[in-house]
Amino acid sequence: MTQASAPLLAARASQFDDTEQQRGASALGMWVFIATEVLFFGVLFAGYTIGRLRFPEAFAAGGRRTDLLLGSIETGILLSSSCLAALAVRDVQLGGRRSSPWLLLGTAALGAAFLVMHGFEYHSEYEEALIPGLRYHPSGDPPHAMAIFFCLYYFITGFHSLHVAIGVALLSRLAVKAWQGAFSPDYIAPVEVTALYWHLVDIVWIFVYPAVYLVGRSS
Amino acid sequence: MSSTDPGIAAPSYLTAGEPGLAGWLLTHDHKRIGILYAVGITFFFLLGGIAAAMIRINLIEPQGALMSAETYNKAFTFHGVVMVWFFLIPSIPATLGNFLLPLMIGARDVAFPRLNLFSWYLYVGGGLFTIGALLLGGVDTGWTFYTPFSTLFSNSHVVLAVVGVFVVGFSSILTGLNFIVTVHTMRATGMHWFRLPLFVWAMYATSLVMVLATPVLAMTLSLIALERLLGVGIFDPALGGDPLLFQHFFWFYSHPAVYIMVLPAMGVVSELITCGVRRQIFGYRFMAWSMLAIAVIGFMVWGHHMFVAGQSMYAGIVFSILSFVVAVPSAIKVFNWVATLYKGTIDFHAPMLYALGFIGLFMLGGLTGLFLAATALDVNLTDTYFVVAHFHYIMVGGAVMAYLGGIHFWWPKITGRLYPEGPARFAAILMFFGFNLTFFPQYLLGYFGMPRRYHAYPEPFQWLNVLSSAGASILALAYVMPLCYLGWSLVRGRAAGPNPWRATGLEWTVPSPPPKENFALPPVVSEGPYRYRP
C-alpha cells in the first residue's frame, strides 16, 4: 500500500479498524468540508444579493461588461470536467487501471484550460480598466456602484480560481499515482474525496455563472 | 514520568513514541496534541490577562492612571482578540476535547490525526501574526473590527491581526470537522448516540457551530483586509458600500462563537456534577437535544448586537424574540443540573466547586442577557459596562470556570498525578469571589451609564471602578494559583490510579496516564453514561 495519497489522509491509517471505516470517514470529512465551503462562498453570494438588491442597474451594467462567450465556454468546460472526474472514480471502482489515469489527467487539463481562459478574461478586463483597486476608470458613463459588482466578481472568481488551481494540482498528483497503480476497488478513498472536491468547485461555478455573466443581458 | 500502574505493560502516552521535543511537535497522538494546545492557550491566557490587568489599573483613576487613550484602545483590542480567538474558542474543545473525545467514545484516535496536528500549527501560526501585530504597535479597532473605522481610519496593524484571526479560524474549522467525523465513525461497539457522555454531545454541537460559522468570519475579515489594501468599497458608504453589511456577517459568526465557548463548558459541567453527586443526570435526552437546539437557534439571534446600529426595527423585533427563545434550552440545562443536585449528597471537591460556580455565574450572565435582548432596555444599556459585565459572566464566569473545573477533574487522568485538594478548593472559592467583585460593579456602572471602551470617566464612577480593579487583582491571584500547585503536582503529586473519582465513562477504565493506543482491547459498551450507584 502506498503512503498518503490525498493531503492529510494517511492510507489505511492505524486509527481505523478497516478500510471500510476509513472510506466512510474520509467521505464524511469531505462532505463536512464541502458544507464549510458552501458558507465560505455563500457569504460572498449574500453580499452580492444585497448589493444587487440595492443597485440593480449598476449590477446589470457590470454584468453586461463581462465576456459572455468565454464565461459560457468555461461553464461547459467545468461541467464536462466534473463528468470526467465522476468517470475516473467509476473506473477505479471497476478495477480498471488503464483509463483512470487519463480520466484524472483529462479532468486536470480541463481545469487548467479553465484557468487559462479566465486569465484571458482578467487580462482584457485590466485593459478595459475594470478592476477596482488596481485600475478602474471604465469608459462610457457607468453607474456609481458598478465598482461593487466588480469587487465581488473578482473576489468570488479569484477565490474560486484558487480552488480550481488546488484541484488541478491534486488531480495531477492522483493521475500519477493512478498510473503507478496505487488505487484498487479496495482503496479508492483519495480518488473519491478529490472528485467530491472537484464537484464542489463545479457547483460554485454553477452559481457564479448566472450571477456574473447573465445579469442584465435582457435589457 | 513513571508509569503509575506497574501491572500494565503498555507505556503511557507520555513515555511512548519518539523521545524529546520532536516526539511532541510531530506527534499524531490526540492526547499529546491536547497538551500542546493546553500549553498554547495558557500562554495566550497570560498575555490576554496582562492586557486585562493594564486596563483595570488604568481605570482606577478617572483620568486614566496608566495609559494614553490610544494605548488603552490597543490594550482592550489585544485583550479581546487574544482572549476570544486564542484562548476561549480553543480552550475546552482543543485541549480537553482533543484529549478526551476519542477516549470517551472508545476510539484509538480522532479520525484525521495529521489534520489534528496541522490545526495546532495553524493555531500557532495565527498566534504569531497576532503577536506580530502587537509587537509592531498594536491594533486599536476593538476585537470586533467594525467598519468603516477598521478599513478607513485606523492607523494600526489591522491587516496583520485580521490575517491572524483568519488563520486561527481555519484551525477551529479543522478541529470541528475532525470531531464531527470522529463522533460519527469512530464510536466503539455499543456506543449508541444516546449512550454518549454529554461532554461528547457538547463537543459535537460545538463542532457544528465551528464548521458552519467560522467560514463567514474568515471571508468577512478577508474583505476588510482587501478594502484596506486596495481601497475597494464593499463596506465603505462613500463608495456605495454598507458598514451594516459587515456587522451582519461579523455577528453571524461572532454570536454563535459565544456558544463555541459555552457549549463545551456545559458539557464539562454535566460530567462534573454527575460525578460529584454520584447520580444519573436528570433528563439526559433533554440535555443532549438542548445542546443541539442552542447550537441551531444560536445562529438566528445575531441581530441583537445591532439594535441601535441602524438595523430595521422589524428585523430588531424578530431578533429580539429569537434571543428570548434561545434562553429556553439554556434554562432547561440549568434546571436539569439543579434537579440532578436536588437532595443529593454533594461531594464538594474542587471540580464540583468550579461546576457550582459555573451554574451561578452562568445564570447571572444569562439572565442579564435577557435584559439586553429586550429592545427597549437595550437602547439604554447598549455599549455600556452592562454589556461588558454580561458577556464576562458568560465567557469568564461560565467558560473559564468550567475549563478549570475540567482541568482539575481530568488532571489525574492526563498526568497520572493527584493535585492537592486544599489549595485547589481555596483557589476555586477565591476565583468565585474575585470574579464577582470584578464584574458585578460593572453591571452597576453600565446601568448608571458608563460607556465601554473609554480610557477615562466622570468622578462619580470611581468607587465602582476601584472595587472592580480590586476584584481583578484577587481574580488574577486565583488564576495564578492553579498554575503553581498543578505544576507542583506534576513533580510531587501522588500517583492517581486509573479512577480516583470512581467516575463512570470509558476514559476512567484505562490507566492514568493512558497508554498511547488508549485501549488494549476495543471496548464494548452495554449501558448509558452516568450509571452511578451511590
Place this chain on the structure above:
Amino acid sequence: MNLSPPSLRSQLLTLLALLALLGLTIGLAFLPLGALNAALALAISAAKTLLVMMYFMRLREGHPFLRVVAAAGFAWLALLLAFSLADYLTRPLLPLP
C-alpha cells in the same frame, strides 16, 4: 457506504442534461422577463447543482446522513440570507452617495 459503480450511461446523460440546462439558462437570460430572469437563473442553477450532487457525487445512493450534511451547508446559507434580507427589505435603503 460501499456503492456499486454507476453506469456510464447515467453519468453521460447527467452531463448532457447539465449542458442542456446551460443552453436554456443562456437563452432565458436574453428574454426580457423582469424579476423572473433572476428567479429562473437561480432555479436552473439549483437544478444543475442537484444533478451534480445526486449523480456525480452519488448522494442519491449514498449514506442518508451525507444528504443531511450537504443540505446543512445550504440551509445555514439560507439562514444568513434570510435574516440579512429581513433587515434590508424592511428599512429604507441607503441612497447612492
